[in-house]
Amino acid sequence: MNRAGRLTILAALVVLAFAASLGAGKQGLPWGHDAATAIIIELRLPRALLGLLIGAMLGMSGAVMQGFLRNPLADPGVVGVSSSAALGAVAVILYVGAGSLGVFAGAMAGALAAMALLVALTWRGADPVAFVLAGTVLASLAGALTAFLIAIAPNPYAVASVLDWLMGALTDRGLADVARAAPPILVGLLLLATTGRALDALALGEGAARSLGVDLVRVQALVVLGTGLGVGAGVAATGVVGFVGLVVPHLLRPLFGHRPSDLLPSALGGAVLLLVADCLCRLAPGASEVRLGVAMALIGAPFFLILLLRRRGQAWI
Secondary structure (H helix, E strand, C coil): CCHHHHHHHHHHHHHHHHHHHHHCCCCCCCCCCHHHHHHHHHHHHHHHHHHHHHHHHHHHHHHHHHHHHCCCCCCHHHHCHHHHHHHHHHHHHHHCCCCHHHHHHHHHHHHHHHHHHHHHHHCCCCCHHHHHHHHHHHHHHHHHHHHHHHHCCCCHHHHHHHHHHHCCCCCCCCHHHHHHHHHHHHHHHHHHHCCHHHHHHHCCCHHHHHHCCCCHHHHHHHHHHHHHHHHHHHHHHHCCCCCHHHHHHHHHHHHHCCCHHHHCCHHHHHHHHHHHHHHHHHHCCCCCCCCHHHHHHHHHHHHHHHHHHHHCCCCCC
């Protein structure tokens, strides 16, 4: 089957996963009553839309990050944006007590601060090692500050809310959350989508990429800005959800190829994975739902281990 056929199948899977997300739940919908329409529009549609947008963002950012760093184990979390966005949201929940708009604003402020610091630390050149080190520093610092804020929090009920939020979930989100998250996510997707050709050239080496006219500093700026806006908005809307950006590109490589530009359809794959995972969270046994972040960790951690075992003793490609 050619590439167009594979893309068509992947797009069809997105549609099916979206439809499944509208219908999935522990209780059946009361079809034929106004309540069914209200449940779909007010509860399940926003949830499905956020799953679609955030899954697409995480999938594409993972593919771009792996191409930019030339490391198949790279993940959007490597730049520290997720941790910094979580720090901003936690600070608001614990010490401001604002509603969902305030939490979103705090998370986006954390993400924007992380982008500014990342640019300040790496602006002299597009060295992948420096980029990873700067991202690791930001992620570690943000994680430590988040733990510190939780440790000194005066309100134990707020701490419980923070821990629940940090696990990541699409539960109880409305159309207002979608309206806030969609613009930065769509801009981030657009910015990352423009990096395909440059990342293909970068796969040949930095010297070869420069000889082909690639501005590596510009590419790095697009990666930082696109990832920061999109992933930051995703964390702001739903909390921290990991492993999507790591898993999806590896699943699509056998189907679409190994060039970074070939893996940009990871946006579709990420949407499918997150929507299906969220459906499973709703259908899991028990009185309450499994948190989406927990479910993705249960999926991603074994996948990561299998990947390491398969590649042990082999050269990274």
